[in-house]
Amino acid sequence: MTSEPSVDPEDAPAETAETAKPRHAGFAYALGRSIISPLARTIYRPRVEGRENVPRSGAVIFASNHLSFIDSIAIPVAAPRPVHFLAKASYFEGPGFSGWLSKTFFESIGAIPVQRGAGQAALDALDLQRQLLDEGLAVALYPEGTRSTDGRLYKGRTGVAFLALQTGAPVVPVGLIGTDRVMPVGAKMPTLKERVTVRFGTPLDLSPHGPASSGRARRLATDEIMAAIHGLSGQELAGAYNEAPAQGAIEKIRQALPHERR
Secondary structure: OOOOOOOOHHHOOOOOOOOOOOOOOOHHHHHHHHHHHHHHHHHHOOEEEOHHHOOOOOOEEEEEOOOOOOHHHHHHHHOOOOOEEEEEHHHHOOOHHHHHHHHHHHHHOOEEEEOOOOOHHHHHHHHHHHHHHHOOOEEEEOOOOOOOOOOOEOOOOOHHHHHHHHHOOOEEEEEEEOHHHHOOOOOOOOOOOOOOEEEEOOOEOOHHHOOOOOHHHHHHHHHHHHHHHHHHHOOOEOOOOOOOOOOOHHHHHHHHOOOOOO
16 A cells, blocks of 8 residues: 655645546455455454444545554455545556456455555645545555554644645554554454454544645644554654665755654
8 A cells, every 4th residue: 555645735736637547346345345344354353343433424634543454454344434545556566367456456455556665646635635534535644654563653744634734634543453463564364363453533623723735733733643543553663764774875864854754
């Protein structure tokens, strides 16, 4: 799955008639939700807490910690309404039967293809998520930006807060527990020996922090989201951003200087 865009929302171009439209999960998702969700609940017996906290209609953002590839399956399986994710376009474009199987699987779990990368690709991803919210749909994002390989909860990037402040959508914090044991990073198949816990927290109204154009508002809103996720997951706090070690002097300086991670 794609991580949160690492791009400054203020640099995003104004919407035009040529802006890409999200390809909604259709029949494959409806079929997958009717088959995969009951099957997964039967096999893995996930503990689901706080389903009553999830708004049944209207735009909503699920903001979750990120421990494993199957996080993007656990949330749609546990949620009481359809949830959309952005996934790498390459998952939908492979040739032959294996390509069809990959495309069908990702559509069945609510994934929507997007070109992954920085710059314009990241801006496009951000805009696709906003369009889904404008249509009253539910989207899920990982504020940490990528999976935690040591089990700790890392500082959040501000893309989720930007979308929430821009669209007015409430944020439902999600705490995932045990997905890293069911399918650790690098594993090809999930184990049946572990159980997953999915906790949905009380929806957050972030509007009191200020407008989306304010960097301070985005940072404070992000910190509130991460505090809520921490309260649900109980993870040790890393106190840092989850990003690859700096390569080269310029990148080391950039990471050391105070700046807003998106």
